[in-house]
Amino acid sequence: MSDNSSAVIAEARRDWKTDHLGMYLDSGGAEGHIVDVSDIGGHKFTTTLLLKYVGRKSGKTMITPLIYGDIDGEVVIVASKGGADHHPAWYLNIRESKELEFQIATQAFRATWREPAETERQKIWDFMEGVFPPYKGYQAFTERQIPLVMLSAIGTVERFGS
Structure with a gap:
């Protein structure tokens, strides 16, 4: 997928993403954790x-x-950016x-956080394709290897607010 195609997807879902974030924050996480993404x-x-x-x-x-997915006690997120040719800003920032x-x-x-490598990475990638099947297509659209990020909780903090 080209960066232009990724931009089209991002624009089409911009309001959805903004609304989703607002709902998650405004409810303290009581809403927004589970979403229906069957339309994509x-x-x-x-x-x-x-x-x-x-x-x-x-x-x-x-x-x-x-x-996200949860595997072997770690939380997994995917820096896919819809298969764009460059990494998402959040990934570059972290x-x-x-x-x-x-x-x-x-x-x-x-x-x-850490990034898995080689055999572990493939196992986790396969798992995440089950969590969100479009990831398979996203990887096919770009030459970059889409990063996987493994999060390990080390303490609790206050819930995020709006």
Whole structure:
């Protein structure tokens, strides 16, 4: 998929993403954790989290909602950007820090992160294709290897607010 195609998808879902983030934050996580993404090839009951990080250029705190999976005690997120030819901004931002925060439903955590490699990466990629089947197509659309990010909770934090 070209960056132009990715931009078309992003524009079409911009209001949805904004509304989803607002609902998640406004409810303290009571709403927004489970979403229906069957309209874009996903499942009716898909889990999402909120990822909080600091912008590498702006220094501002940002929150991004992302689909996630849970495997072997770690939370997995995918830096797919719909199969665009470049990485999403959130991924570029977290590469600049060792710790970040995430919220699943009403529970928020401080976390470390890592990227799996080789055999482990393939196992986790296969799992995440089951969580959100469009990932398979996204990888086929781009020459870059779409990063997987494994989050490990190291403590609790306050729920994110709007």
